[in-house]
Amino acid sequence: MPNWFCRLSVITLLTTCSAFSADKPPIIKLCIEDEDSYPWLLKNRPGLSIIMMQMVEKRLEVKMDIQPLPWKRCMEVVKHGIFDGLFKISFKADRMELGNFPMIGDKPDISKRMFDDSYSLYRLKGTNVDWDGKVIRNAEAGIGAQAGFSIVDQLKAMGITVDDGTRIADDNLRKLLVGRVAAVALQTQEGDASIAANADMRGKIERLSPPLAEKPYFLMLSKPFVTKYSEFSKLVWDAVAEVRESPEYKKQVQQFK
Template sequence: MSSLHGPAMRHSSLLNLLTSLLLTTAQAAPPTTVRLCYDQEDVYPWRVKGGQGLDFTLLKLLEGRVNVHFELLALPWKRCLLELGENRHDGAVAASFRPERMDVGVYPMAGGVPDASLRMRAESYSLFRLKGSPASWDGKRFIGIEGNVGAQAGYSIVEQLKAAGLNVDTGTASADDNLRKLLLGRVVALALLSSEGDASIAASPEFTARIERLYPPLTERAYYLLFSKSFYARDEALAQRMWQALPAVRDSADYKRAEAAMRQP
């Protein structure tokens, strides 16, 4: 019996040893550095100065799943996208889909459209106005808007507002400063990310007393990890692994806990 099983056992032991060595080598491989730019303005609860927010939580969890290390650079959003198109960054954090952005980067696509299941997150835009203002939105059209509507430069909602024939003021970057502009009468309404506008209003008694959000939202969009064309050409497999890992990260217990904590009043 031993003469029959001895070689097989030795062969099995060798295979196990080789498998263990391969696994150890793979686990010891240093993470690949991926350079990402993101909008420097606070967008609560997604990004808050100091490295807090759900976008950063998601990226940290993604690092562990696909063995990458993200180098993050805060920039004005329009500059982030411009430099992405120049291949000065590997990707941009949380970019909604606009057809013209396909000239500067690569989205996760399925059937010729972005695959929303591989998004980082989803978020809506809403119209904000002074209480008692005639400015309105009925879900299909704008009503009673006589004057400029404020929006943040480089944000995808700007084109929707312009397509509706509105005059859009993009001269102010942060949500808080836009809300102050609304209080001063420099714009008659604002189009802001819903959660960010809500958080800014809740944090200021003056905003709470005088400003309201309208329903329904103007639109809801998915936000993606948008890779530069040079990075995607260089390492398509890694880009795909990152995109494919995002649903599991969003559904993970660690992310859900962070989400609940950020959304507590």
């Protein structure tokens, strides 16, 4: 396992007084998915989500133990309070059964998001699959999508047959290459990166506009954690927002390749 996934050490004096005064745990145990999701999560080096959480850790002076797990298992262990939280996750009402999002009333507080990302539809060049921002046409063979991701339900609600047998973007794109599906729906930055990295895909697959969906992504905290550390949980989400807008993090985003 890459050593940067392990417990992240903290030595800093730059912490708000409120973070010192709130009851807080000695460690926060978080899980992430164990597959690449460029540029947010990567197996061979820290992605932008890990870089963000390192900065959050420093602000709060609390250690974070971040472990990669299969995505569905990650959600399950948070649901049962085995882990204190997970990232990165988009909001769906039924996901509130898994854990807590930062909320304003019955809506997620997007000011506390980690980042925004989108889903796009990819087709083979020369095919007639179409997306006009409202309706997907000529996709009778179905659309491939990543297992456990929120776009699956959106596509099904549109009456589309969905093949969500794999989480891995490259595998979904290869289904497209061999004609198993008419198109694939992927997170845009990850889909673009996968195509750019594979010579057998470059020049053969194209992304359609506009995006299928644009969504904020959050750090979810488990229900037991929020119950026990309610005030500190707010400070955690506040720190995420502060880091996201900080010059230090924005520089990391600009320089990330």
